[in-house]
Amino acid sequence: MTTSMRGDVKDISLAPRGKGRIEWSAKEMPVLRLIRERFTQDQPLKGVRMSGCLHITTETANLAITLKAGGADLNLCASNPLSTQDDVAAALISEYGIPTFAIKGEDEQTYYRHINAVLDHKPNMTMDDGCDLVSTLHTTRTELIPSIIGGMEETTTGVIRLRSMERDGVLRFPVLAVNESDTKHLFDNRYGTGQSSIDAIIRSTNILLAGRTIVVFGYGWCGRGVASRAHGMGANVIVTEVDPVRALEAVMDGYRVMAGIEAAEVGDIFISMMRSTSRHWKRCRSRNAAYATSSMSTPMPTGGRFTCSPRGVLSISLRRKAIRRASWI
Numbered sequence: 001m002t003t004s005m006r007g008d009v010k011d012i013s014l015a016p017r018g019k020g021r022i023e024w025s026a027k028e029m030p031v032l033r034l035i036r037e038r039f040t041q042d043q044p045l046k047g048v049r050m051s052g053c054l055h056i057t058t059e060t061a062n063l064a065i066t067l068k069a070g071g072a073d074l075n076l077c078a079s080n081p082l083s084t085q086d087d088v089a090a091a092l093i094s095e096y097g098i099p100t101f102a103i104k105g106e107d108e109q110t111y112y113r114h115i116n117a118v119l120d121h122k123p124n125m126t127m128d129d130g131c132d133l134v135s136t137l138h139t140t141r142t143e144l145i146p147s148i149i150g151g152m153e154e155t156t157t158g159v160i161r162l163r164s165m166e167r168d169g170v171l172r173f174p175v176l177a178v179n180e181s182d183t184k185h186l187f188d189n190r191y192g193t194g195q196s197s198i199d200a201i202i203r204s205t206n207i208l209l210a211g212r213t214i215v216v217f218g219y220g221w222c223g224r225g226v227a228s229r230a231h232g233m234g235a236n237v238i239v240t241e242v243d244p245v246r247a248l249e250a251v252m253d254g255y256r257v258m259a260g261i262e263a264a265e266v267g268d269i270f271i272s273m274m275r276s277t278s279r280h281w282k283r284c285r286s287r288n289a290a291y292a293t294s295s296m297s298t299p300m301p302t303g304g305r306f307t308c309s310p311r312g313v314l315s316i317s318l319r320r321k322a323i324r325r326a327s328w329i
């Protein structure tokens with residue numbers, strides 16, 4: 001549903017429900033509340049045009065409301081089509097006056113149309129979760145770069161892309177790597193993604209994790225969180241890791257560590273906390289095992305998709321009948 005210049009959301013009538021959930025989650029965000037009070041008085045972002053490509057969830061909504069309270073002229077699109085909460089997107093437009101372009105499950109064409117729609121705002125600042133705004137600006141929307149002061153990037157993958165642009169000398173404005181902040185990766189990546197990934201699997205499959213063999217690909221911040229939560233639920237956890245020090249850490253933390261292709265033979269559930277390799281994926285697929293990933297919308301072998309979004313919120317789209325047919329249920 002297109003709502004003229006103000007955004008593109010699934011159903012604007014979902015707004016009251018979205019508002020209720022945004023207000024509920026605000027209760028868990030006391031620091032942001034203090035910042036909002038200060039911003040309302042000081043107006044530090046007065047006149048600044050901002051565009052964000054972020055997970056459209058209740059938490060991001062509270063961030064956006066805070067930025068707007070600080071004077072920002074802000075609009076948003078979704079950084080992951082499957083984490084979008086349609087009621088929140090509707091509320092952002094009709095309850096808070098923040099133009100939002102996000103529809104849960106939107107296809108690739110719509111995804112990039114929405115990215116371009118927020119860039120049409122001619123931002124002075126960008127906010128990314130995965131570097132798609134910055135990379136679009138540096139490829140097809142270069143005419144907008146002169147008016148940009150800088151940007152910020154939330155996640156590990158985005159920071160990796162930015163570092164590579166910086167190394168190649170093509171990054172044309174400064175970007176704050178929020179992910180490098182201790183209060184981001186130590187908590188959001190480890191505890192938020194750790195919980196939401198496990199939550200996604202349980203809610204979508206309703207299986208008992210105790211006694212299952214769960215393979216965690218990558219023992220970085222997210223991998224550590226997922227492994228410890230899976231272990232706490234009684235799963236036998238196997239870790240695969242290319243960095244020898246992190247692999248050793250996983251051994252010392254009590255997990256079995258092995259090559260991904262070997263783990264693909266024995267696991268029941270696979271959770272990728274890196275960029276998965278097609279070799280592992282093909283092997284898991286041939287065994288009809290479950291596969292989830294922290295940052296991509298990944299087709300499930302049984303015919304659905306898994307995706308996880310930050311801070312304990314998740315989004316799953318699974319064809320449940322197909323899932324029940326799978327051998328691991």
Ligand SMILES: NC(=O)c1ccc[n+]([C@@H]2O[C@H](COP(=O)([O-])OP(=O)(O)OC[C@H]3O[C@@H](n4cnc5c(N)ncnc54)[C@H](O)[C@@H]3O)[C@@H](O)[C@H]2O)c1
Nearest residue numbers: 155156157218220221222241242243274294295308309310
């Ligand atoms: N959806 C979310 O809420 C959310 C939140 C934070 C991070 N992320 C994403 O999760 C992913 C992991 O983030 P992180 O902060 O844990 O990153 P990280 O860099 O701390 O960890 C990634 C780990 O994967 C390992 N690795 C890379 N290739 C490998 C391979 N082929 N086999 C085995 N191990 C391999 C690396 O050595 C590293 O230890 C990133 O894509 C990030 O953007 C998603």
